[in-house]
Amino acid sequence: MMEIKLTIPEYSDQGLKYEWESGFEIKAEINDGVIIISANKAGLISLAKHMLVLAQDTVPVGHHMHFDEYNSLEEGSVQLIIDKQK
Numbered sequence: 001m002m003e004i005k006l007t008i009p010e011y012s013d014q015g016l017k018y019e020w021e022s023g024f025e026i027k028a029e030i031n032d033g034v035i036i037i038s039a040n041k042a043g044l045i046s047l048a049k050h051m052l053v054l055a056q057d058t059v060p061v062g063h064h065m066h067f068d069e070y071n072s073l074e075e076g077s078v079q080l081i082i083d084k085q086k
Contacts, residue, residue: 004045008052011059018053018065020072021046027074028067037080054084061086 009017021042029036039047050065064083067073073080 006045006049006052008049008056011053011056016053016059016063016065018072019046019049021049024072025074026067026072026077028077028080030078051082054082059084 009019011017024040024042024046026037026039026043026047029038037047053059054063054065061084064081066079066081067077068079069075069077
């Protein structure tokens with residue numbers, strides 16, 4: 001079993017805080033109607049941290065994280081939006 005300890009930034013009035021692992025690489029694509037997220041280890045840990053930030057009870061429903069090739073994803077990636085619901 002692997003254990004990873006993460007520090008998750010708390011949500012505040014200034015919004016969601018993104019903290020990336022050094023050397024992260026993430027690509028999002030759609031192939032035949034299937035969403036494919038490909039990432040190296042640092043990218044997968046970064047995404048896990050972002051989802052845990054969004055999952056905090058203090059984050060209001062409807063808040064989301066938006067990624068694209070101009071904001072953190074590899075060139076050629078489609079937009080990736082992770083939205084918090086009830």
